[in-house]
Amino acid sequence: MNRVVSKDVSRFFQSEHEDKGVRFLFNQNISYFSGENGNVAKIHLSSNETIQSDLVLVGVGGVPNIEIADNTKIEIDNGIRVDSACRTNVEDIYAIGDCTNHWNKIYQRYIRLESVQNAIDQAKVVAENISFGDVSYDSVPWFWSDQYDIKLQIAGVSQNFDEVIIRGNALEKSFSCLYLKNRTLIAVDAINRPRDFIHSKNLIYHKTIIDDDKNNIKEIDLKEYLHKS
Ligand SMILES: Cc1cc2nc3c(=O)[nH]c(=O)nc-3n(C[C@H](O)[C@H](O)[C@H](O)COP(=O)(O)OP(=O)(O)OC[C@H]3O[C@@H](n4cnc5c(N)ncnc54)[C@H](O)[C@@H]3O)c2cc1C
Numbered sequence: 001m002n003r004v005v006s007k008d009v010s011r012f013f014q015s016e017h018e019d020k021g022v023r024f025l026f027n028q029n030i031s032y033f034s035g036e037n038g039n040v041a042k043i044h045l046s047s048n049e050t051i052q053s054d055l056v057l058v059g060v061g062g063v064p065n066i067e068i069a070d071n072t073k074i075e076i077d078n079g080i081r082v083d084s085a086c087r088t089n090v091e092d093i094y095a096i097g098d099c100t101n102h103w104n105k106i107y108q109r110y111i112r113l114e115s116v117q118n119a120i121d122q123a124k125v126v127a128e129n130i131s132f133g134d135v136s137y138d139s140v141p142w143f144w145s146d147q148y149d150i151k152l153q154i155a156g157v158s159q160n161f162d163e164v165i166i167r168g169n170a171l172e173k174s175f176s177c178l179y180l181k182n183r184t185l186i187a188v189d190a191i192n193r194p195r196d197f198i199h200s201k202n203l204i205y206h207k208t209i210i211d212d213d214k215n216n217i218k219e220i221d222l223k224e225y226l227h228k229s
Contacts, residue, residue, distance in 0.1 A: 004143075004154070006164050006177050009189050016150060016173075064099040064112065077101055079112045084136040086126045094129070096122035105138045106205065107157060107186070115143055140201045149173075153197040156187030156204040165210075167218045168193060176200075183211045185225075199223050 001010035014024060029046040033056065043051040064079040075081040075089045079101040086094045086102065097119035101112040121139040128135045143154040150173060161179035168175030168191075176196040179187040185208050188200035199222035203210075208225050210217055 005152075005158070005189050006161075006179070008164065008166060008170070009152070009177055009191065012170050012175075012191065013147060013150075013152075016148065020148065062098075062114070066099055077110070081110065084138070085129050085134060086122050086137060087129070094126045096126055102137060105136055106140060106207070111141075111157060113141055113157075115141060117142055138205075140204045142197075142201060151192055151194070153190045153194065154187065155190070155197055155200045156185075158187035158189070161186060165214060165217050167196065178210065178217065180210060183209050185210050196222055199226065202226055 001013060018024070025045070031044045031046050033040045033053075034042045034044065040053055040056050043053050043056065045051070066076055066080055069076055069080055073090055074093065074095075079099050080088060080095040082088055082095050082100045082102045084103045084105050086096055086100070088095055098112070098114045100122065101110045102122070103109075104111045117139065118141060122137055125135055125137045140156055142156075145152045156179070158179040161181050163180040163183075165178040165180065166175055167178065170191075174192040176188055176190040176193045178185060178200075179189075185200065185203050187204065188196060190197035190200070203222060203225050206226075208228070210225065
């Protein structure tokens with residue numbers, strides 16, 4: 001999970017899974033699978049370890065399907081490049097969803113997101129732009145994951161953060177990580193803390209600067225910052 005959350009959050013989830021009996025093997029390569037009766041039966045690792053298996057789930061990431069734009073003038077750059085109105089560089093052609101690398105008004109850079117929220121919100125923007133005129137996509141991205149009794153809710157994109165502030169207590173399975181860049185709130189991971197998640201979306205949207213005392217940041221109701229921003 002290190003790609004999308006801080007080490008604190010990924011370590012927390014690793015330990016929760018380990019408590020439930022999950023075994024993690026990091027930095028290992030699979031040499032080959034072997035099977036019996038047409039089913040996979042063993043996973044052979046480069047370390048020479050062999051793992052018995054009756055099901056293999058392969059998660060190796062994804063790439064956008066952009067073949068539709070092959071042999072056209074549509075600009076491709078880590079997906080179909082669109083502006084904040086979801087317009088491609090070719091007049092009257094729009095694109096939305098996982099396949100797009102869009103200009104994000106909040107983060108002021110191109111971002112390609114893979115989430116249902118992004119696909120739906122971009123669809124609304126395009127529908128409005130085709131019908132009436134000129135609106136921009138400016139939603140704060142959000143994501144979620146339910147693991148056992150733990151709800152992880154993520155607001156914003158934490159890439160490029162330079163400071164993390166933790167509120168709450170991981171031992172009580174209720175904490176949040178505030179990601180700051182130059183003291184501006186850019187993302188929040190809320191673990192069983194729905195209030196932090198709800199308020200953080202607004203705070204990220206308003207590019208709220210959080211520069212008071214760290215102890216205060218850990219205790220304050222995040223809603224208070226809305227009045228300050
Ligand atoms: C295992 C998994 C779990 C996920 N879990 C979550 C989650 O918990 N929360 C969340 O927010 N998101 C989740 N996602 C991501 C979410 O599914 C995607 O972000 C969302 O479906 C994107 O919608 P989309 O319309 O952009 O693309 P898609 O849903 O992928 O739809 C694109 C469609 O276009 C079709 N297509 C592609 N090329 C062409 C072509 N040349 N011509 C015609 N049709 C074409 C495809 O066949 C597909 O039907 C998950 C994804 C996966 C794979």
